Amino acid sequence: MIKERENINIPALDIERMRLSGNRPLWPGGKKFAVCLTHDVDRVTKYSMAQLYRRMKKCSLKDNGPVCFGKNAFWSWVYSIRTLFSYNIKDPFHRYEEWLNIENEFGARSTFFFWPGYRNVRIRHFTDCLYDLDDTVCFDGSEITVAGMIREISRRGWKIGLHASWGASRDIEEMKRQKESLEKVVGKEIVSVRQHFLAYDPDRTPGIQAEAGFNYDSTMGFNDNVGFRYGTCYPWEMKEDLLEIPLLVQDGALFRSKGLGLDKKGSVKKVMSIADKVENVGGVLTLLWHPSHIVDKDWKESYIEVLSRLKERDVWFATVRDIGDHWRSLEDIRSGPKEGS
Numbered sequence: 001m002i003k004e005r006e007n008i009n010i011p012a013l014d015i016e017r018m019r020l021s022g023n024r025p026l027w028p029g030g031k032k033f034a035v036c037l038t039h040d041v042d043r044v045t046k047y048s049m050a051q052l053y054r055r056m057k058k059c060s061l062k063d064n065g066p067v068c069f070g071k072n073a074f075w076s077w078v079y080s081i082r083t084l085f086s087y088n089i090k091d092p093f094h095r096y097e098e099w100l101n102i103e104n105e106f107g108a109r110s111t112f113f114f115w116p117g118y119r120n121v122r123i124r125h126f127t128d129c130l131y132d133l134d135d136t137v138c139f140d141g142s143e144i145t146v147a148g149m150i151r152e153i154s155r156r157g158w159k160i161g162l163h164a165s166w167g168a169s170r171d172i173e174e175m176k177r178q179k180e181s182l183e184k185v186v187g188k189e190i191v192s193v194r195q196h197f198l199a200y201d202p203d204r205t206p207g208i209q210a211e212a213g214f215n216y217d218s219t220m221g222f223n224d225n226v227g228f229r230y231g232t233c234y235p236w237e238m239k240e241d242l243l244e245i246p247l248l249v250q251d252g253a254l255f256r257s258k259g260l261g262l263d264k265k266g267s268v269k270k271v272m273s274i275a276d277k278v279e280n281v282g283g284v285l286t287l288l289w290h291p292s293h294i295v296d297k298d299w300k301e302s303y304i305e306v307l308s309r310l311k312e313r314d315v316w317f318a319t320v321r322d323i324g325d326h327w328r329s330l331e332d333i334r335s336g337p338k339e340g341s
């Protein structure tokens with residue numbers, strides 16, 4: 001198991017691996033480094049009576065204790081007021097096709113990690129997502145179900161991964177059911193996973209993911225910081241047939257006050273400084289922007305600005321699966337030294 005690093009500002013492990021092997025990873029088309037674009041779909045609708053009902057139902061005082069119950073009661077009250085006053089208004093989140101349009105402008109494709117639907121999650125946690133697969137959304141001018149939107153995103157050439165619940169990080173049956181539920185929707189095998197809230201038990205989650213049949217995970221990163229948490233931006237074998245593609249940057253960590261609290265300009269600068277270091281070792285810059293932040297002008301514009309600047313660097317934009325499949329074909333750098341325990 002690769003350890004967390006004190007200095008998260010440099011990919012020290014990759015620098016050492018390059019020095020010893022004399023090689024750097026080769027990317028398709030001779031690109032200098034790879035950029036893995038990802039989205040965690042935590043929310044699909046801002047105002048929804050059905051989701052409000054699920055929020056109120058999911059956290060009882062008896063089962064979850066006073067902290068969870070209190071938080072949930074407070075937010076249920078806030079959402080009920082909001083939902084009441086927004087009846088019949090076009091939902092602000094119903095423009096997820098814009099992410100596809102933005103990426104298409106740069107010739108890029110990404111991975112959308114979707115939650116498996118409320119009724120397919122049995123072990124509940126108060127931070128769980130609230131949408132179900134047959135909830136209605138508006139996507140690219142059409143009213144469709146969440147399942148329909150997932151299929152349409154897949155049909156257009158973007159990749160779908162599982163945004164597994166907190167409970168699935170510790171329970172194999174839960175993980176298997178969630179994977180199968182999403183596969184039924186997409187009609188294809190789901191090979192990529194990221195845990196919701198990056199909730200991860202290092203002793204159990206990798207084994208559960210591998211046993212459920214995933215090939216690629218991209219959970220190992222920060223919620224409230226950015227950088228090289230494990231001293232590397234190279235994928236590594238977490239288990240046999242399970243490759244970890246570490247997460248380097250997520251939007252919330254850049255902008256939120258409990259993260260770095262940066263503005264648009266500062267966020268772009270920070271991402272590009274990490275990109276410099278990834279470029280030096282020819283690694284993978286994995287980015288996460290949550291689709292619901294399409295309503296936050298600075299968050300959305302920073303993503304466009306980052307993609308624009310990366311495009312000038314001649315990078316390989318790719319999905320989690322693209323990166324993983326390609327990495328497995330690279331022998332030289334992968335056979336380099338691995339950190340001991």
Ligand SMILES: [Zn+2]
Pocket residue numbers: 040041042163195196197198
């Ligand atoms: Zn999430």
